[in-house]
Amino acid sequence: MDTLTAERNADACVLKAHDLALGFGGQRVLEHVDLRLAPREFIAIVGASGVGKSTLLRALCGLLPAVAGERWLDESPRDGARPWSMVFQAPRLFPWRRIRANVALGLEGLGLSREERQRRALAPLELVGLGDMPERFPSTLSGGQQQRVGIARALAVKPRVLFMDEPFSALDAITRRRLQNELIDLRQRTEAAIVFVTHDIEEAVLLADRVMVLGGHQGGAPARVIDTLEITLPTDNRREHADFGAQVHHLETLIGAVPEAS
Amino acid sequence: MKSVSRSRRTGLGALGLVAFVALWEISLRLGLLPGNLVPLPSAIPTVFWGEVVDGIWWEVVSSSLSHYSVGVAIGSLAGIAMGVAAALLPVFDALHAWLARLLRPIPPLAWIPFAIIWFGITPSAAAFIISIGVFWINYFASYSAVRAVDPGYDEVARAFGQGSLLARLTKVSLPAAAPGILGGLRAGLGQGWMTVVAAELFGIPGIGQRMMEASGLLATDIVVVYMLTIAALYALFDLGFLHLQKRLLIWTP
Numbered sequence: 001m002d003t004l005t006a007e008r009n010a011d012a013c014v015l016k017a018h019d020l021a022l023g024f025g026g027q028r029v030l031e032h033v034d035l036r037l038a039p040r041e042f043i044a045i046v047g048a049s050g051v052g053k054s055t056l057l058r059a060l061c062g063l064l065p066a067v068a069g070e071r072w073l074d075e076s077p078r079d080g081a082r083p084w085s086m087v088f089q090a091p092r093l094f095p096w097r098r099i100r101a102n103v104a105l106g107l108e109g110l111g112l113s114r115e116e117r118q119r120r121a122l123a124p125l126e127l128v129g130l131g132d133m134p135e136r137f138p139s140t141l142s143g144g145q146q147q148r149v150g151i152a153r154a155l156a157v158k159p160r161v162l163f164m165d166e167p168f169s170a171l172d173a174i175t176r177r178r179l180q181n182e183l184i185d186l187r188q189r190t191e192a193a194i195v196f197v198t199h200d201i202e203e204a205v206l207l208a209d210r211v212m213v214l215g216g217h218q219g220g221a222p223a224r225v226i227d228t229l230e231i232t233l234p235t236d237n238r239r240e241h242a243d244f245g246a247q248v249h250h251l252e253t254l255i256g257a258v259p260e261a262s
Numbered sequence: 263m264k265s266v267s268r269s270r271r272t273g274l275g276a277l278g279l280v281a282f283v284a285l286w287e288i289s290l291r292l293g294l295l296p297g298n299l300v301p302l303p304s305a306i307p308t309v310f311w312g313e314v315v316d317g318i319w320w321e322v323v324s325s326s327l328s329h330y331s332v333g334v335a336i337g338s339l340a341g342i343a344m345g346v347a348a349a350l351l352p353v354f355d356a357l358h359a360w361l362a363r364l365l366r367p368i369p370p371l372a373w374i375p376f377a378i379i380w381f382g383i384t385p386s387a388a389a390f391i392i393s394i395g396v397f398w399i400n401y402f403a404s405y406s407a408v409r410a411v412d413p414g415y416d417e418v419a420r421a422f423g424q425g426s427l428l429a430r431l432t433k434v435s436l437p438a439a440a441p442g443i444l445g446g447l448r449a450g451l452g453q454g455w456m457t458v459v460a461a462e463l464f465g466i467p468g469i470g471q472r473m474m475e476a477s478g479l480l481a482t483d484i485v486v487v488y489m490l491t492i493a494a495l496y497a498l499f500d501l502g503f504l505h506l507q508k509r510l511l512i513w514t515p
Contacts, residue, residue: 063420086421092414096437096513106422109429139515157422 013074014039014160014193015060020069021222022052022059028067028222030056030214037161042187042194044204047214048255051223053197054089054165056214060195061086061163074160080110080120082157087167091146093138099125099149100134106157124152127189128182144175151183155190162192166199180206184235201251205231206238213254227254301483306490309483318472323491326458326468329385333392333461334454338447340393341400345446348401349408350427350435362401370395370457374464388461388468395457396450403446407439441514444507451503455496 013036021031030052037043045053058064060071061084075083085106093102103121112120125131128148138146147167154162168176180203187194198204204211210230217223229251233241266274287303289295301309313319348355348362370391381387415434419425424433436443462470469488476484 061421063417082423088414088418090414092412092418094415094418094434094437096440105418105424105433108433109423137513139513153422 012039013037015074015195016070016072017060018070020056020059020071021067022055022064023067023222029217030224031068031222032224033069034225035060035212037193037195039160040187040191040193041210042196042208043210043212044196044198044208045212045214046198046201046204046251046255047223049199051214051217053199053214057086057163057165057195057197061161078158080107080112080116080158082106082110082159084161084163085154085157085159086163086165087147087150087154089166089170091138091143091150093146093149093153095138098135098137099130099141102138102149103134103153103156105153110157121152121156124155125149127155127186128152142175144171144179147171147179148182151186155186155192159192162190162194164194164196166197168203169198169200183207187235201255202248205233205244205247205251211251213251215255229254298480299482301486305483306486310487310490313484313487319487319491322467322469322472322488323495325385326462326470327495329388329392329461329466329468330454330458332385333389333458334396334450336389337393337396337454338400338450341397341446341450342404342443344397345401345404346408346431346435346439346443349405350431366398371460374461377461378464383465385466388458388466391461392454392457395453399450399453400443400446403449404439404443407442407446408435410442411435411438441511444510448500448503448507451499452496455492455499459492 015035015037017033017035019031020033020035021028022033023029033056035043045056047053055064059066060073062071062073063086073083093099094105097105100118100121103125104117107117107120122131122134125134128151130145130148130152133141138149141149147170150167154164168179171179184207196204196207208231210228212228213226214223215226229247231247233243233247238244283303286295286300290297290300290302310319348358373391373394374387377387377390381390411434415438416430419430419434424430458468459470459473462468463474465471469492473485473488476482476488
């Protein structure tokens with residue numbers, strides 16, 4: 001454990017996992033996951049498909065029960081907010097709700113008046129650049145716009161932890177690049193810590209403070225955390241940074257050079 | 263196959279109908295059809311007007327409408343409630359699956375004996391029989407519509423604090439299944455008219471009873487008046503419902 005991580009451990013923490021194990025029907029797919037997430041920190045989880053990234057994300061937020069180990073998320077109550085929220089791979093907007101009502105979904109049941117919810121839904125929509133179309137139905141939006149609404153819906157509840165499950169993987173390359181840049185900007189304007197699952201290593205290095213690499217599941221053994229890497233590049237214009245390629249390459253060899261599980 | 267434009271379709275449809283009625287009229291006048299078995303089309307409007315002036319038309323139509331609306335309302339509500347519940351509650355589903363399979367093939371008219379024993383020769387008996395056919399249509403339509411809802415929506419609901427059964431019912435299952443549920447309702451509105459006449463044949467006042475009376479007197483023209491009445495009422499209800507459906511499903515592309 002390096003000194004930076006040790007320092008973070010002493011600080012405030014919004015999400016913790018200790019020796020977490022996940023599985024289906026008695027079969028473990030992932031085990032020995034340890035994690036501490038500081039407020040506003042951005043961690044990316046990468047790994048080959050089938051390694052259990054999305055499963056881990058669902059266990060960390062509590063949508064799926066873990067087989068063993070502990071998981072803790074700061075759920076101390078705050079007015080008009082939820083502890084966590086999620087952006088899914090497909091936008092999964094409710095097609096029968098207008099954009100504004102989609103964004104307000106998580107605000108329902110928090111004791112807010114209807115007017116308050118309507119008003120609160122508008123701010124995150126403006127944040128993602130869709131403040132001018134609150135009354136439209138999702139089917140009239142492009143894929144990129146729909147995913148922006150998905151992000152606005154997640155931000156509306158002012159989460160402590162924002163879980164993002166390959167949110168840009170279904171988009172075309174240009175839209176994906178644009179949304180990645182928007183997410184970098186967005187981080188300055190949200191208090192949320194982010195757990196971001198992706199199979200795109202470049203994307204992980206571009207966005208995250210830390211990258212957790214899952215692997216070692218060859219031959220039917222459960223996957224585990226191979227390594228956790230600090231990304232030391234400055235947040236602005238990472239792609240242009242001289243060390244960007246080297247960090248990506250390092251991670252790629254890490255994933256490719258997994259020893260056979262014993 | 264070559265497609266036909268919308269306006270041409272309307273024109274051809276009208277032409278086919280007029281040709282059919284004209285052929286019918288001419289066949290009777292030429293003696294090709296027996297006049298005591300088939301009424302003259304040109305006589306129908308006069309007969310219809312006679313029924314209206316006598317006050318009979320409105321009396322039997324309003325009576326049938328009341329059986330129809332009570333039967334359709336009860337059958338639809340019960341069918342949707344049971345279908346949605348079965349789709350959402352696996353234990354409830356499994357508990358009555360065999361029972362449903364047993365009762366489903368029994369035609370509504372086979373319930374007439376019980377309708378008479380339970381309700382007597384009353385409007386309630388007719389409403390009961392009508393409700394049975396409508397119930398099954400709505401039950402199966404709602405069941406499969408709710409079962410077909412993308413489970414991803416349920417996960418969204420749970421991720422945004424709407425995971426309770428009631429919240430998922432009102433915020434996911436019902437709106438997502440609305441197109442299928444409304445489709446069942448519409449089919450039920452049609453099914454209701456199929457049974458309304460039969461349900462009145464055993465003496466409950468209404469269109470069916472009037473048609474039986476008329477056939478006893480060989481008044482085939484009166485029978486046709488009420489056949490056309492049913493067709494018109496069905497078209498009216500169906501059109502109204504289509505309009506409502508369009509407004510409720512404004513979100514569908």
